[in-house]
Amino acid sequence: MSTIIARISIWSNNPHLQSLLIQSSYNPSLQFSDYKKTSTNPYVLAIIQLNKDLGDISQRLISIYDHCRIKNQKLSVVIVHGETVDTEKNLYFTQLLDQLGGGSPVHRLVFVKDIYHESLLDSETWLESYILESLLTKKINISSKGENQLYPLSVRDFITGLQKILFLSSTSGKAFWMVGDSITDLDLAYLIKKNLEDSDEQYEIEATAANYLGSDLTSLGNQSRASLNWEPVGDFSMDLRRAIQRLDEDRSKLMTSLHHLDIASKQTNFFKLTKTREFLEKLLDRYKHKKGRLKAIENSSELIKKIFEYSLALVALVYLLVTVSFITFTSMSLINQEKSLNFARNADTSSSVKALTVSSTFAKIGESSYSFVSPVFSLLAPTFHEKNHNLFVFLHYSQSSLENLQQTVSLAEKIYESLGNPSININYNDASLALRSNLSQIYENINQIRLITEKGKLPAFLENKLEASPEFKNISLIEQQVTQILKSSELIPAFLVGDSPKNVVILFQNSNELRSTGGVVDYLLALVMEQGRVVSRNIYNASEIDNLLTTKISAPPLINLYTGLESWQTRDLNYNPDFSLTASNFSAVIEQSLKFKPDIILAVNESLMVSLLEEDKGILLNGQNITSEIFKVELPKTSPNPLYSQLIDHYLDKIFNHRLSLLSLGRVIAKQSLENQILFWSVDDNIEKTIVGQSFSGVIFPHVCNSAIPGSVSCLAETTYLNESNFALVPVGSDLKKKVTHTVTFAQDSVVHEYLIDYQFTKEFNNLNRDLNEIIQLYAPTASTLEEVGVNGKNVASNSIQRQQHGPLERFEIPISLKFNIDNHITIKFISPLTGIFRLPFAYSITEYRQPGVSPNNGNIDLVIKTPDSARAALITSPAVSLPGSFTYTYPPTTSSFGISFEPKHP
Incomplete structure (x- = not known):
């Protein structure tokens, strides 16, 4: 089967580079043609050379983007830098394309520096002009230190990398740096001098130009190479040597190279094919006219024609x-x-x-x-x-x-x-x-x-x-x-492999009373399995477990404050947001009450039952129709709710009797995992070490810098987690909407964090003579100090706040009281110290944990990062809204990170 030819429409403000690509024959599977609004080619390439005319460039790019979206074309935008990297233009085009792309981008953004053609004559890029001018004047001017970095990339390698970017589906909406291996301007000067001296020509090197201490592009380039599985293969020193030799043989090329004329398009074979087709059509027409003629063939010439026609x-x-x-x-x-x-x-x-x-x-x-x-x-x-x-x-x-x-x-x-x-x-x-x-x-x-x-x-x-x-x-x-x-x-294998029975405990939580790991614990399922066979299966409510305990466990101070109970009740046992620690507490309680030690503990919440009911489109239970909506209405009426227990039994029967479709079960598990609503713990340390990086492990630990931040830049990584628990015995659930804004500001020797939480009740709660008591647990970087906690404009007493060390993180436990039926506002401010003085260039990465039990459309966190006065952003790891002096990024409903790199403002 013949090779697919990818047809690419190309537009550029450098017509010489555009013509060069159209006539290139490096890759037979790519065919370039001039961009037209009527073009139906599946790919469009827009090349913007920053040292060329940029008049109306934004409007042109917007127009191209709109046409690509309408025609479902893939767009690659290439920004070609000149002598220095223009980070402001990088940021501008990044934000422009992200705004045009919205939630469904059709673009790929490519940054290129020091691109060249092997002949040094055809593309009119900055590097070619720089070299040709030095050859013409027999003199080159480099930086005074000779350390300005160049990243020569041949057009051939550029096309190869571009093919990867165009064809890989995972590149949509992303940015890439395509650069060659770095050399200094001093190295380039000596390369030219050596090649010219081989032909007895004199060449001067002056070191009076400015020193540019820009970002090292090697790390950015290496990241793109790794993600695209692409490596430039061109040898710049050999290309330079051959080009100088050719120019030395014909000086006229050198004299006219800086004033190129447009290159005429090559003639294709289409004209010949058209003529051939027209010839065949004429033969067929003649055959049709002669079809009715039945006279004898008079001569051999007509016989030949007749044979040919038939x-x-x-x-x-x-x-x-x-x-x-x-x-x-x-x-x-x-x-x-x-x-x-x-x-x-x-x-x-x-x-x-x-x-x-x-x-x-x-x-x-x-x-x-x-x-x-x-x-x-x-x-x-x-x-x-x-x-x-x-x-x-x-x-x-x-x-x-x-x-x-x-x-x-x-x-x-x-x-x-x-x-x-x-x-x-x-x-x-x-x-x-x-x-x-x-x-x-x-x-x-x-x-x-x-x-x-x-x-x-x-x-x-x-x-x-x-x-x-x-x-x-x-x-x-x-x-x-x-x-x-x-x-x-x-x-x-954790559930089903082993010589001894597996003791599995599943915690069924109720997020209408939100708790650290998903909701108050209504029921526990104790399941004993051996090689996939169910040995025993029992469901207990939290009170039944409490009644089986021989030794009471002392409650943490804040739980004691809100519940008035000295003993720690099972329904409140999931207090610690780190599930590996919470599961260990449950393991001890289960071992004492039920007389077996759990091998596995799972934590789910009522959204699991909602998803199962949605898959079944409702069920008949005890003579009543139960749909997901009915279940959501009934569940908050009492805790624990018998309907919850009946549904657990019903679906256990369906699963173990194989009456629940495997595809339905798979879809439900995938959805719950995707929304961070399932937590898993194993007594086996090897399994725990294997899954610690997965969201379902529930382990809280400091995260490293976002992988999109170059390794060459000094980076500060911070991890935070705002976790909330309702201890008012009032199931507010989705009737309490909240919006969280996390603002980060950089001081000289610290990072200042401020959370603003806005609460709004969507339902009236009547006949309540108490407040909505909650505990907010905040995880902050090591050595952080809590500066201020306010509820509706009033400060929370500092002596009521508990502080603990959680590995290298600080854990603050903050009691708060909200008023029912009014809008409430909470502010929390803390400062994390830096190990040294804030210096540019500088990168910052922050990871924010997402709490289970919070629905995907409630409690989203907006991260606002303030830009230091002396700095400007050089790189962001995800699309964000740029405002004067800040960037705003909305976290997805899962644990995720955001990174930003700053560099000094140029005067």
Whole structure:
């Protein structure tokens, strides 16, 4: 099969570089052409050279972006720097593109410095002009220290890296630095001098130019190389040597090189193809006119013509039949593939496998048929040919994904069916490994499918079909779910592998009374399993566990203050936000009360039941219809609520009797994991060490700098966590909305943090003669000092605040009281010291933990980072809103980090 040619429309404010790329033949799979608004090429490249005319550049870029969005084209914007890196322009174009992209960017942003063509004559970039001018004057002026950094990158290497950026689906909305290996301006001067002296020419080096202490681009370039799996291969010193030799042989090239004329476009073979087609069409017309004539052939010349005409008709007929075969069998392949997907969606794996086998057979016949006629289409209709080629690529990846999905479902069903069924013998270690391997392959295939199904790459009938498919509409969500199931599958051996029984405890929490790990503990499930078989299963409410305790546990001071109880109740036992410590407390209580030591403790909240009910679209329970909405209304009425316990029993029966669809269960687990609503602990230290970096471990520890920050820049990493618990015995739940703003300001020797929490009740709470008592637990960097805590303008007494050391973090426990039925405002200010004096350049990274039990649409945190007066931002790790003197970033509903790099303002 012929190679796909990626067609790229190009616009640049440097017409010489634009013409050079259009005429380049480095990569036969890339074909550049001039950008036009009417262009339908799937890729668009906009190159902005900063030392060229920048008039109306923003409007031009906005116009290109709008057209790309309308036509579903991928846009790559390349910023070509001159002698120095213009960080202000970097920031400006980054913010402009992020604003244009919104939530669904179509762009990739590429920063380039010191690009050159091997001949040094064609692209008119700064580096070429710098070298050519020195060759013309026999003199070069470098910095006084000779340490200004250059990063020569050949056009050939630039095109290779650009291909990676265009074709990888994970590059959308991201920025990359494409630079060559660094050399100093002094090194460049000596390279030129040595090559000229070889030909007996004199060359002077002056060191009077300015020294530029800009950012080291090597680290930024290395990060891009690693993420793209790209390495420049050009040898600048050899390219320079050959170029100087060519220029020395023909001095006229050197004299005219700084005043290039536009290069004429090369003539293609399309004209010849058109003429050939017109000739064939004329022959067919003549044949049609002679069709009715039946007289004898008079001479050999007419016989030859007649044979040719009939041969041509026969060839046309064969091509027609083969084309019909290609269309028919490919269509049948797509139809059977859709059937296979529908069967898989309905958990009918056997029928899905049969339909996929038929689809694969038809696809092979269709592809073989097309390979016979493809040379003609590739010449006469290249766009049509490219779309057909993409069609078979799509079939390959989608069929491969379905096959992996079938194998995954088959393996998962075997594991699922083995639960509670001792007659099924299975090696859980091997099955788990195979499961992860198939899921990884599905993830890779989905990435490729996302790339090939972009608008304009497939035949129109298939694009219309895909637009109506729920799977392709939600392909990003499916990709996230596959990732979460992949992470969850790592825990299968922890539950099912071992010679002795596994004691599993599941905490069912209720977030209507929000607590540190997700909500007040309503019920505990004690489950004993042996090789997948259920040995025992019991559900207890928190009071029943308390009644079984022989020794009471003293409650922490603030819990004692709010509950009035000296003993620590089981419903309040999840007080510590670090789940590894909370789980250890539960383990001790369970061992004393139920007389067995848990091997595994899971913590979930009522959102698990809500998701299961949504999957079932409601159930009939004890003669009553129970939907997710009914459950959400009933749950806050009492704690613990018997309906919660009944639903736990109901779904345990469905799972262990295999009456709950495995696909439904998988979707629920993926959703809960994605929203940070599941926590996991194991008594096995090896497992705990393995999962400590995963969000479901619930372990709180200091995080390192965001990986997008260059290693060459001094970076301060901080970790914070604002955790909230409701101890008012009033289930406010989602009726209390909150918005959190975390402001970070840099002082000379410290970092000042300030939280502002705005609460708003959306429902009236009547007949309450008390406040809403809460405990806020704040984790801050080591040696931090709490400066101020205020509630509705009144300070909280400092002697009521508890302080503890949590490893290298500080943990503050702050009691607060909110008023019902009014808007409440809390301010918390603390200072974390720096180990030295604040100096530029400087990078800052902050990681914020997300509390389980908080719904994704409530309690989002806005991070506001104030820019120091003497600094400006050089880099941000995620899109943020830029305002005068600050950047604002909204954290997603999961634990995540944000980083920013500052450098001195230039005078």
